[in-house]
Amino acid sequence: MNLNATLLGELIAFAVFVLFCMKFVWPPLINAIEARQKKIADGLAASDRAEKDLALAQDKAKDQLKDAKAQAADIIEQAKKREAKMLDEAVHKANAERENILAIGRAELEAERNRLREELRKQVAALAVAGAEKILQRSIDEAAHSDILEKLVQEL
Amino acid sequence: MAAGEELTLSSHIQHHLTNAKMCTVDGSVAFNKACSEAGFWTWHVDTLAWSIGLGLLFLWIFRSAATKATTGVPGKFQCFIEMVVELVATNVKDTYHGKSKLIAPLALTIFVWVFLMNLMDLIPVDFLPAFAGFVGEQALGMDSQDVYMKIVPTTDINLTAALAIGVFILMIGYSIRIKGVLGFIKELTLHPFSSKNVPLQIILIPANLLLETIALVAKPFSLALRLFGNLYAGEMIFILIGAVGLAQLPLHFVWAVFHILVIVLQAFVFMMLTIVYLSMASSDNH
Numbered sequence: 036m037n038l039n040a041t042l043l044g045e046l047i048a049f050a051v052f053v054l055f056c057m058k059f060v061w062p063p064l065i066n067a068i069e070a071r072q073k074k075i076a077d078g079l080a081a082s083d084r085a086e087k088d089l090a091l092a093q094d095k096a097k098d099q100l101k102d103a104k105a106q107a108a109d110i111i112e113q114a115k116k117r118e119a120k121m122l123d124e125a126v127h128k129a130n131a132e133r134e135n136i137l138a139i140g141r142a143e144l145e146a147e148r149n150r151l152r153e154e155l156r157k158q159v160a161a162l163a164v165a166g167a168e169k170i171l172q173r174s175i176d177e178a179a180h181s182d183i184l185e186k187l188v189q190e191l
Numbered sequence: 192m193a194a195g196e197e198l199t200l201s202s203h204i205q206h207h208l209t210n211a212k213m214c215t216v217d218g219s220v221a222f223n224k225a226c227s228e229a230g231f232w233t234w235h236v237d238t239l240a241w242s243i244g245l246g247l248l249f250l251w252i253f254r255s256a257a258t259k260a261t262t263g264v265p266g267k268f269q270c271f272i273e274m275v276v277e278l279v280a281t282n283v284k285d286t287y288h289g290k291s292k293l294i295a296p297l298a299l300t301i302f303v304w305v306f307l308m309n310l311m312d313l314i315p316v317d318f319l320p321a322f323a324g325f326v327g328e329q330a331l332g333m334d335s336q337d338v339y340m341k342i343v344p345t346t347d348i349n350l351t352a353a354l355a356i357g358v359f360i361l362m363i364g365y366s367i368r369i370k371g372v373l374g375f376i377k378e379l380t381l382h383p384f385s386s387k388n389v390p391l392q393i394i395l396i397p398a399n400l401l402l403e404t405i406a407l408v409a410k411p412f413s414l415a416l417r418l419f420g421n422l423y424a425g426e427m428i429f430i431l432i433g434a435v436g437l438a439q440l441p442l443h444f445v446w447a448v449f450h451i452l453v454i455v456l457q458a459f460v461f462m463m464l465t466i467v468y469l470s471m472a473s474s475d476n477h
Contacts, residue, residue: 038349041210041235045242045353052246053293053300053357060253061296064276067260067269074262 160188200434207316207430210235210347211339223339235347242344245307253303275303282463287470289369294469297361301354302462308350309422309454311343313447316429345422345457348415355415358465362410365472374475379403410468414461421457425450 164184213236214221214229226233256272265273279299287294319342324335344350366375383402384395429450432442 037233038352039231039233039235041233041238041347041349042353042356044234044239045350046357048239048243048246049300049353049357052250052304053297055250056253056300057293057296060250060257061276061299063257063260064253064273065280065295067257067262067265068273068277068280070262071265 156188156191159191160184163187163191203434204427204430206336206339207320208341208346208427209339210341211237223337235341235349237339237341238344238347238350241311241342242304242308242350245311245344246304249300249303249307253299275299279462283466286463286466287473289470289473291365291469291473293361294466297469298462298466301465302458305345305354305418305461306455306458308344309458312346312422312425312429312450312454314342315443316426316433343422343426345418346426348419351415351419352411354418354461355411358414358468359411362407362468362472365469369473370475379407410464414464414468418457418461421453425453 209223212223212226212229212233214226214233216225216229221229253272256269259266260269260273276299279302280295283295283298320338320340321335323340324338327333327338328335341347363375366378370378380396380399380403381392382399384399386392386395425446428446429443432439432446435442
């Protein structure tokens with residue numbers, strides 16, 4: 036063994052290397068590693084949470100879909116009922132209208148018939164008077180015999 | 192084999208196992224063989240240059256990853272660096288239970304630096320020394336036999352001892368910081384033999400001190416010598432394989448494949464033992 040001054044030189048070099056490594060090499064590397072480990076752990080936890088959330092959301096969506104379907108069926112049912120009711124009402128209304136219109140028509144018809152009958156009667160009376168005049172040849176005084184004529188008209 | 196060849200072979204091996212030295216003789220800078228009398232104040236320039244160069248390479252690679260580090264999706268380079276960091280961080284977390292800002296970067300530095308230095312062992316043994324010899328001959332006009340270049344810094348006991356001494360200083364520092372000076376002295380003197388009888392305990396102190404001191408000092412010794420021994424032996428075998436002609440090709444391949452395991456393992460073992468020793472130094476329960 037020949038130990039010599041090289042040992043001192045190496046000792047100093049060793050100390051300097053270790054100090055440099057301690058100050059400038061180790062901390063940034065280990066910090067980067069630990070920060071990444073934390074990131075990955077957080078990411079994994081977040082993905083777990085997201086999975087749970089997804090399952091929950093799916094359940095919720097299923098429930099909501101069920102509710103919506105039930106509601107839709109309800110609404111359709113109601114609509115059908117209302118439709119039937121409205122149809123019924125419309126039929127009733129139309130019937131009433133028809134009756135109304137028919138009644139008015141009948142009344143008008145009646146009035147017209149009455150009017151026509153009256154007119155006919157008057158004309159017949161006039162004809163009768165004219166016929167009688169012709170028969171009696173001015174012998175009848177219209178004024179004097181108006182009562183007879185009235186009676187005649189009434190009998191027609 | 193003739194005597195001359197043997198001499199050539201052994202000098203070849205000797206040449207490979209000699210560091211490039213630098214020292215001051217009589218106030219002027221001298222190199223290599225001129226330094227044989229310089230004693231302690233000799234510098235192994237190749238060990239220093241390669242180890243510091245590789246250390247800077249390590250810091251540069253990891254620093255460039257650190258500045259570009261993103262908490263988002265990492266690139267391939269960042270992934271690779273983070274794998275190494277993660278490996279070290281996991282081992283530190285599993286072994287060292289206290290809180291320390293130093294242990295993990297220390298472990299990372301040791302692991303990667305020692306690994307890179309060990310990795311030099313896989314470069315064919317003659318390449319760089321021969322290249323250095325060529326450069327020395329052409330540029331400096333030296334005899335290529337006088338240019339030494341040992342490229343694996345961990346085969347130099349000075350480097351492994353420096354690492355171990357660094358760890359040893361930290362061990363004592365952590366012991367004193369966690370347990371206090373008194374606690375540290377108590378640990379050295381009142382275990383493993385303890386007694387509630389005070390006079391008996393006092394008698395036992397020398398034995399305890401001896402055992403605990405040996406146990407304490409054995410740690411840096413084993414650290415330094417394990418790494419040095421493994422790599423030195425591996426390097427020696429590479430050199431021997433390099434000396435057997437064409438047969439070296441399959442042999443070299445097999446030994447290199449095996450050595451890939453050794454260099455990673457030795458770096459890892461050095462790192463782990465550092466963590467364990469520091470963990471023991473900072474734990475109170477004896």
